Amino acid sequence: MIIILCFVLGASVFLAWHFLEYNFIKKYAIETNFVRQNCLITGGSSGIGLEIARFFIRDGFNVFIISIEDEDNTKKAKQYLQKFNIHNVTISFIHFDLSSGDDQREELWRKLTNNNKIKISHLVNNAGFGVLGPFSSVSWQDHSRCIEVNVRAMSHLSHMFIRQKEIQVRRIMHTSSIGSLYPCSNFLVYGCTKSFIKNMSYGLRCESNCHNQESKLTITTLLPGVTSTPLLTKSKFNSANFFNILPVLSAEDVAQCAYYHMMCGHSYAIPGLFNKFVVFGLMFCPEWISSRLSEMMMRLPTKG
DSSP, X not given: OHHHHHHHHHHHHHHHHHHHHHHHHHHHHHHOOOOOOEEEEESOSSHHHHHHHHHHHHTTOEEEEEEOOOHHHHHHHHHHHHTTOTXXXXXXXXXXXXXXXXXXXXXXXXXXXXXXXXXXXXXXXXXXXXXOSOTTTSOHHHHHHHHIIIIIIHHHHHHHHHTOOSOSEEEEEEEOOGGGGSOOTTSHHHHHHHHHHHHHHHHHHHHHHHSOOSSEEEEEEEOOOSEESHHHHHTTGGGSGXXXXXXXXXXXXXXXXXXXXXXHTOSEEOOSHXXXXXXXXXXXXXXXXXXXXXXXXXXXXXXX
């Protein structure tokens, strides 16, 4: 009986949280207006990153977008974002492979900031890469690139961003996943990189609270569930069992939630009622249950 009451109470709290958050997001989208600042977004030419860029542009930010998309897709993305450019801000697409290495990323940062003369006030580490399949069947080159983009590039950009001086308020958003909370069978390295992102974000937030800094630094971790983005197609997500089980959110809804929580300086952004229940449930879920659920959801269809 006590367990049932606790579950009902928890469910009520989550429902209230979800609907209050939704109303605040709608209100926030109407009332906010920011002074011209600069934002850097990785993986911003499609999916969640593109929609996040849209909200920054709407609120008067100059936006720099790092992407490896081809020229046609980049052109379409820029045309889409120009529809929201009511403040005549700068929208720059930078074709760059984040897996290029440390020296190339540092050179990119120097060019982007004009040797630190241009200050980046907001950083969205959204770029992500992953290949679906058993660990041993995926090539090591794909695993290595996943780690390079999802972990090393994210950490490197965050490091260069935080070392900037003379900025009163700095905000970072890291795109993790609810997959960071449980073992991701058949998507193992991707899930591990997302766990790294979540833990690093939390650690950075603790550091920023502990150390006296000249400027305020906030770090927000985005924990989306299954989202309708190009990653679904590229990684062949739709072949896994969970694609037919779990609700799929639109990139716009996820981006709206992410943007609101980032600008408020919150620790986490969890879009969607179902995803909130998942995060809440995994807090109390034994490891053997979460492992079994992962095996069921991430099971791939047998060939033949």
